[in-house]
Amino acid sequence: MELSELSKERLEGVDERLKAVVIECAARCPFPFNVSEGLRTEEQQREYVRLGKSKTMKSKHLTGKAVDLYPLSMDRKVVDWSRFEELADLMQQVASEQDTEIVWGGNWKTLVDKCHFELK
Ligand SMILES: [Zn+2]
Structure with a gap:
């Protein structure tokens, strides 16, 4: 299912190899997901380390080599917590x-x- 415009924007600066995987995955995925x-x-x-959301200053997000993806319900309104493994x-x-x-x-x-x- 197609990525939202916001999700596409959030792929800016992400390593091209990882970006290609996410885009192809979205095209084939039977349910929507977003790039958070x-x-x-x-x-x-x-700030994340301070808040305890992350434990390292060596996160691959800093170099664009990581993405966070959330599976969504079909109407895209809520996160579908049951589908992480499938994704x-x-x-x-x-x-x-x-x-x-x-x-x-x-x-x-x-x-x-x-x-x-x-x-x-
Ligand atoms: Zn992450």
Whole structure:
């Protein structure tokens, strides 16, 4: 399903390989999802660390090598929390077809981050 204009804007500055995976994934995905964040400034990152939302100043968002994606209900009004695994499977599948290696934050052991995808 097509990405919203806002989601497309949020892909600006994101590494082209990761961007290509997200766009192809959206084209094939049977439900909508949005891009909540891509490239992040150092200032934003510092704020996230301060708020406890992130634990590192080495986030791949700072270099445009990470995106946060949220699956949405069909009317795009709310996040569909049941579909993160499905979205992650499709992201992994598209990435491997494009010979791009990605890591899903849902597989992390310490700070599980289901919306987070980054380049390896
Ligand atoms: Zn993230």
